[in-house]
Amino acid sequence: MLNSFYSKEELNNIGFQKVGTNVLISRKASIYSPKYISLGNNVRIDDFCVLSGKIDIKDFVHIACFCCLFGGDEGIYIGNYTTLSSRISVYAKTDDYSGEFMVNPMIPKEYTNIISKKVFIGDNVIIGTGSVILPGVNIHDGVACGALTLVNRDLESWSINVGIPVRKSKNRSKKLLNLETEFLDKLLIK
Template sequence: MPINKLGGEYYNDDELHAAGFMSIGENVKIHNRSSIYCPENISIGDNVVIQDFVVIVATGRVEIDDNVEINCFSYIGGTYGVCIGKYVTLAPGVRVFSVSDDYSGKFLMHRRHFLKEHMGKDIGQVTIKDYAIIGVDSVVMPNIEIGIGASVGAMSFVTQDLHPWSINCGCPAKKIGNRKKDMLDYLESDKS
């Protein structure tokens, strides 16, 4: 008999509901080789896929809306909050940070041991608006808003807010064009 898969599996609905999420929608697929910390601070919408080797640390609130795919080897650090809108894709290896240590020497490192006033300013919620896509191995720094429909090219470093429906890439990421909105037509045709 042929083997139809190798590797891990997805948690079933009973396991997902027993995990203690703040809320969890319908048709959610979370790979059992992902690592999710503090699920009580995570809300997940409908039709969400979280692939293997994803790490989500939700010491702060993490909100994942409907129809989101978070691909393998991605990391979400939710200490100061991460909000992911509808129809968002995080490609493999995307890293989203809501806090980052200061490397200049001006402030203390290892934030969990010190008061907020002794830390650098790289803290704040990350918001990724509906229809955004973030390319392979990109990094999103704290206190950033990625506008509705914005795209981020592979291996980009996002250090500032990105405009709606913009195409961005580079280190640091900069706007290189405007993204088409044709995808919205597919959503309308699915509703009819």
């Protein structure tokens, strides 16, 4: 009987740009253009996620079920110790909604205007379920976003953010940095 996650050998055969150690990817995830996807160490990607385009995922990252990451040519960067809760959509590219152009991938490019901008998600970030992250956004280190947040602008480090569109609620505690140091010290001892 097969495990619900790909084996190391199967991950290597998929053709990722890079695969670290202890990478768990559900067999039910959809991976497009794996040669543009880099996976660090201790990465978990759950059922029904879609990864497409240029994506760079660092260490100790969890991407929960039903997340969609559309990196396109510009890409998505996800830093260390970061969590994307379920049903998050991250767009590094999107159609132009102005009405000046036609939309969808079945229309020839001369009739569309695709907007492509890199998305940066820093270290120690947590994004709540159902959130949407739009092209060009920088979510700096330590940011927390509540459920159903529409991230359409850059977010200040160590802040808690909520809403549609996003707004800062308050500052976030940095205590977890002490826990991170303790965690890493214990890893080095092993």
